Amino acid sequence: MPKVKASKRNGSASSSPYTAVAKNNIFKMNTDLGQHILKNPGVAQAIVDKADLKQSDVVLEVGPGTGNLTVKILEKAKKVIAVEMDPRMAAELTKRVQGKPEEKRLDVMLGDVIKTELPYFDVCISNTPYQREFALRLVARPGDALYCRLSVNAQMWAKVTHIMKVSKNNFKPPPLVESSVVRLEPKRPRPQISYEEWDGLLRIVFVRKNRTIRAGFFGTRAVMALVERNYRTWCAQNDVPLEDGPTVGGDSEPMDLDDVGGPEAEDEDEEWNGIIEDECEVDDTPAFFKEEAARLARISGGKGKSKPRHSRGKVAELVREKVRRVLEDETGLADRRAGKCDEGDFLKLLWAFNKEGIHFS
Numbered sequence: 001m002p003k004v005k006a007s008k009r010n011g012s013a014s015s016s017p018y019t020a021v022a023k024n025n026i027f028k029m030n031t032d033l034g035q036h037i038l039k040n041p042g043v044a045q046a047i048v049d050k051a052d053l054k055q056s057d058v059v060l061e062v063g064p065g066t067g068n069l070t071v072k073i074l075e076k077a078k079k080v081i082a083v084e085m086d087p088r089m090a091a092e093l094t095k096r097v098q099g100k101p102e103e104k105r106l107d108v109m110l111g112d113v114i115k116t117e118l119p120y121f122d123v124c125i126s127n128t129p130y131q132r133e134f135a136l137r138l139v140a141r142p143g144d145a146l147y148c149r150l151s152v153n154a155q156m157w158a159k160v161t162h163i164m165k166v167s168k169n170n171f172k173p174p175p176l177v178e179s180s181v182v183r184l185e186p187k188r189p190r191p192q193i194s195y196e197e198w199d200g201l202l203r204i205v206f207v208r209k210n211r212t213i214r215a216g217f218f219g220t221r222a223v224m225a226l227v228e229r230n231y232r233t234w235c236a237q238n239d240v241p242l243e244d245g246p247t248v249g250g251d252s253e254p255m256d257l258d259d260v261g262g263p264e265a266e267d268e269d270e271e272w273n274g275i276i277e278d279e280c281e282v283d284d285t286p287a288f289f290k291e292e293a294a295r296l297a298r299i300s301g302g303k304g305k306s307k308p309r310h311s312r313g314k315v316a317e318l319v320r321e322k323v324r325r326v327l328e329d330e331t332g333l334a335d336r337r338a339g340k341c342d343e344g345d346f347l348k349l350l351w352a353f354n355k356e357g358i359h360f361s
């Protein structure tokens with residue numbers, strides 16, 4: 001990860017760093033990167049005051065831009081590591097502290113925070129539109145993720161606190177939506193749980209955020225196929241014999257899935273610990289499941305929707321019964337909506353599934 005050198009521009013001095021970039025029209029803001037600069041020093045101060053920083057904190061700042069928050073964080077914390085994707089912004093920030101005492105306490109890292117190997121930090125402050133991706137990156141690994149399951153994920157591995165909402169009028173250029181600043185604090189030590197298992201379960205239950213957990217499992221054929229495949233692998237690895245073949249009188253149709261789970265809730269404006277669900281879901285099936293469904297169709301030689309339904313085998317029946325038992329008898333979570341469950345519910349669910357030999361990775 002390259003460190004950043006100050007850019008050498010002529011005549012760029014400005015009396016106020018808050019307006020330097022805009023007034024001098026140094027460069028055009030890339031709004032695709034969420035480049036909306038906080039223009040109100042009072043708001044920047046309020047954010048940092050509310051962030052509850054300690055003098056001993058190493059703070060990771062995601063997307064420092066020209067550094068309007070960074071300089072204020074530097075007043076409170078021991079050190080700031082600022083990860084910025086845009087070299088022009090990174091250079092502005094570097095220049096801003098050049099020759100000042102705080103220069104030594106600021107590391108500017110150039111790159112995409114989602115892909116960057118992050119050094120140790122105590123607290124992360126983020127004022128970018130990429131919080132959800134970043135939170136996932138922070139808690140685990142890069143990858144596509146459903147926004148809604150992310151906040152649950154983030155809470156498992158990090159404490160996520162909402163600092164404050166910032167009105168769009170405080171930014172230049174003003175963004176289309178209001179924004180929210182969050183503080184993420186990694187949990188140390190990390191919970192002793194397999195991230196892949198946890199993530200696999202959450203991918204399923206959040207296939208659609210307002211569906212019941214039952215519908216998350218039984219509502220998409222590819223999900224049950226995946227669970228069955230994982231179960232077969234687990235049995236093979238653990239020498240558990242499987243009785244294969246079609247069920248007796250085996251022309252039963254797989255339940256069609258969109259009718260499982262009853263009327264689903266209307267979309268709600270939800271805010272979970274500072275990560276605001278502001279995306280409208282048109283097709284919210286994660287890429288993972290689409291890929292998985294396509295892969296399964298390829299394996300079975302089917303052609304998607306036109307493929308005739310086939311009878312369900314004994315293993316599929318067994319897996320289905322195991323899933324039903326976990327959801328209804330063991331945990332009682334079948335009719336709960338994933339979005340209304342908390343970390344404890346998902347842990348209970350994962351534990352009960354694992355006990356049945358059902359795994360998600």
Ligand SMILES: C[S@@+](CC[C@H](N)C(=O)[O-])C[C@H]1O[C@@H](n2cnc3c(N)ncnc32)[C@H](O)[C@@H]1O
Binds near residue numbers: 065
């Ligand atoms: C909304 S601006 C915030 C700037 C500054 N924190 C402020 O409040 O004035 C978002 C900043 O995040 C940067 N950014 C966007 N995506 C990023 C990513 N994936 N990794 C690192 N920086 C990113 C943008 O280039 C931009 O400078």
